[in-house]
Amino acid sequence: xxxxxxxxxxxxxxxxxxxxxxxxxxxxxxxxxxxxxxxxxxxxxxxxxxxxxxxxxxxxxxxxxxxxxxxxxxxxxxxxxxxxxxxxxxxxxxxxxxxxxxxxxxxxxxxxxxxxxxxxxxxxxxxxxxxxxxxxxxxxxxxxxxxxxxxxxxxxxxxxxxxxxxxxxxxxxxxxxxxxxxxxxxxxxxxxxxxxxxxxxxxxxxxxxxxxxxxxxxxxxxxxxxxxxxxxxxxxxxxxxxxxxxxxxxxxxxxxxxxxxxxxxxxxxxxxxxxxxxxxxxxxxxxxxxxxxxxxxxxxx
Amino acid sequence: xxxxxxxxxxxxxxxxxxxxxxxxxxxxxxxxxxxxxxxxxxxxxxxxxxxxxxxxxxxxxxxxxxxxxxxxxxxxxxxxxxxxxxxxxxxxxxxxxxxxxxxxxxxxxxxxxxxxxxxxxxxxxxxxxxxxxxxxxxxxxxxxxxxxxxxxxxxxxxxxxxxxxxxxxxxxxxxxxxxxxxxxxxxxxxxxxxxxxxxxxxxxxxxxxxxxxxxxxxxxxxxxxxxxxxxxxxxxxxxxxxxxxxxxxxxxxxxxxxxxxxxxxxxxxxxxxxxxxxxxxxxxxxxxxxxxxxxxxx
Numbered sequence: 001x002x003x004x005x006x007x008x009x010x011x012x013x014x015x016x017x018x019x020x021x022x023x024x025x026x027x028x029x030x031x032x033x034x035x036x037x038x039x040x041x042x043x044x045x046x047x048x049x050x051x052x053x054x055x056x057x058x059x060x061x062x063x064x065x066x067x068x069x070x071x072x073x074x075x076x077x078x079x080x081x082x083x084x085x086x087x088x089x090x091x092x093x094x095x096x097x098x099x100x101x102x103x104x105x106x107x108x109x110x111x112x113x114x115x116x117x118x119x120x121x122x123x124x125x126x127x128x129x130x131x132x133x134x135x136x137x138x139x140x141x142x143x144x145x146x147x148x149x150x151x152x153x154x155x156x157x158x159x160x161x162x163x164x165x166x167x168x169x170x171x172x173x174x175x176x177x178x179x180x181x182x183x184x185x186x187x188x189x190x191x192x193x194x195x196x197x198x199x200x201x202x203x204x205x206x207x208x209x210x211x212x213x214x215x216x217x218x219x220x221x222x223x224x225x226x227x228x229x230x231x232x233x234x235x236x237x238x239x240x241x242x243x244x245x246x247x248x249x250x251x252x253x254x255x256x257x258x259x260x261x262x263x264x265x266x267x268x269x270x271x272x273x274x275x276x277x278x279x280x281x282x283x284x285x286x287x288x289x290x291x292x293x294x295x296x297x298x299x300x301x
Numbered sequence: 302x303x304x305x306x307x308x309x310x311x312x313x314x315x316x317x318x319x320x321x322x323x324x325x326x327x328x329x330x331x332x333x334x335x336x337x338x339x340x341x342x343x344x345x346x347x348x349x350x351x352x353x354x355x356x357x358x359x360x361x362x363x364x365x366x367x368x369x370x371x372x373x374x375x376x377x378x379x380x381x382x383x384x385x386x387x388x389x390x391x392x393x394x395x396x397x398x399x400x401x402x403x404x405x406x407x408x409x410x411x412x413x414x415x416x417x418x419x420x421x422x423x424x425x426x427x428x429x430x431x432x433x434x435x436x437x438x439x440x441x442x443x444x445x446x447x448x449x450x451x452x453x454x455x456x457x458x459x460x461x462x463x464x465x466x467x468x469x470x471x472x473x474x475x476x477x478x479x480x481x482x483x484x485x486x487x488x489x490x491x492x493x494x495x496x497x498x499x500x501x502x503x504x505x506x507x508x509x510x511x512x513x514x515x516x517x518x519x520x521x522x523x524x525x526x527x528x529x530x531x532x533x534x535x536x537x538x539x540x541x542x543x544x545x546x547x548x549x550x551x552x553x554x555x556x557x558x559x560x561x562x563x564x565x566x567x568x569x570x571x572x573x574x575x576x577x578x579x580x581x582x583x584x585x586x587x588x589x590x591x592x593x594x595x596x597x598x599x
Binding site: 058070 | 406428465466
């Protein structure tokens with residue numbers, strides 16, 4: 001039997017939580033089509049929500065307030081626009097205000113190329129407000145770390161998932177090169193493009209370091225994250241969300257503050273995502289990353 | 302339709318013991334005199350944070366607190382009455398309003414975010430988005446099947462997520478008593494300007510028994526007992542807000558003052574003496590809390 005995929009890993013964690021941990025899972029149309037890309041088991045503890053996005057999030061927060069550690073599934077991150085208020089205004093705040101927590105695990109699933117309202121990546125929104133721990137796990141091991149982080153703490157967690165990673169079985173590893181001219185930090189689905197970007201740049205004689213970021217908040221900037229930047233002298237943070245005021249810009253700023261070295265951001269353009277090319281405004285792929293790296297290096301020569 | 306006698310059975314007060322009647326009155330007086338201290342502190346500029354006063358609606362909290370004594374409460378922003386009637390410490394409430402570490406949420410949350418977790422009561426703090434507490438209460442009831450009170454105003458009743466919560470509670474047959482504290486005002490906009498529908502009719506269409514009732518505390522206690530056996534259910538209680546939405550301003554005398562009506566009824570029941578003692582006891586307690594002489598302005 002081969003290694004489990006990310007989807008199978010999520011399903012396994014969920015089954016254990018529901019069958020052995022007394023947990024709950026709430027979401028819309030969970031059992032309707034493919035059990036959310038094969039990530040949800042058919043077992044007890046699943047609550048099919050009516051099409052009431054704000055109330056549905058409120059139900060999940062209420063369950064969290066009384067200790068059920070609910071998993072709240074949002075099939076498309078764009079719906080966080082509706083679901084967000086009970087999560088941000090209540091779950092995120094109550095520990096500070098009342099000394100009582102509402103630890104809800106929000107599975108917010110992102111996609112690409114599915115049009116204007118099913119392709120959003122909104123984890124930056126949850127990084128902006130205090131209270132949530134924010135992850136973007138792209139591999140089975142990272143998902144287990146994300147889950148353990150949730151269970152070991154009493155904060156709500158946003159797991160910014162991406163459909164492009166559900167079939168992965170292997171981990172994503174950092175890349176260090178002794179002659180690296182720049183360090184690229186990856187968030188979410190652009191991380192799956194890093195190996196190819198490295199190869200393309202190497203063909204031009206440009207070498208880069210790659211650092212994978214799975215936990216976005218609280219952001220831990222230790223030696224693993226900072227040493228490659230100090231060695232290469234320049235940084236670039238790449239995210240699947242919007243660039244302006246987004247995760248990439250915020251983390252680039254944090255890197256610069258921590259090292260005194262320049263770090264740039266690459267995310268989506270400040271344009272509404274549309275259905276068809278060339279207006280899809282998709283997540284940065286290897287070619288886009290390569291182009292930005294070239295641009296940074298040419299401007300700094 | 303809106304009146305101090307709406308659906309109140311004739312002679313209802315006489316069906317209750319003197320002890321119950323005086324307990325109801327005592328709880329109402331405690332709220333009213335506590336808030337007399339709040340108003341005084343505001344006038345003296347000792348209290349400068351926003352406050353949401355319950356005066357005028359305290360009979361509902363008094364009745365609910367005699368109706369259930371082991372429950373989880375998801376109250377609205379205007380909840381000094383619920384907090385005090387269900388056993389919350391007036392000193393901790395005072396300190397919360399003043400932003401002190403010794404407050405009910407360490408002074409961090411304030412008047413519209415009150416919590417209380419003692420003696421079998423779990424009252425969760427509101428965070429200011431009206432009606433947000435209703436889906437939370439329903440979710441909690443789904444999670445632990447515990448007796449739940451979801452308390453909200455007539456403005457909150459218009460929030461889509463509140464209506465969705467009524468439906469979800471009906472679908473899952475949850476042990477929730479929804480209580481709409483209907484003062485007929487959203488800030489200062491009357492209900493008839495905001496909507497054409499009635500929350501009781503809407504609740505009934507979801508399959509919830511619903512009763513529209515004036516804030517007579519004896520009627521609330523009796524009807525509340527009947528509804529408690531049919532949950533989920535909704536009680537729409539017509540009250541008169543004594544003060545503005547926020548702060549201690551007012552627009553003159555309310556349509557009715559239930560505290561005065563209860564005094565009159567106790568007198569009619571031959572309980573004028575014990576009622577006066579009860580009121581004096583509540584006044585004395587709150588004078589001690591605020592360390593000053595207190596009097597009701599009306």
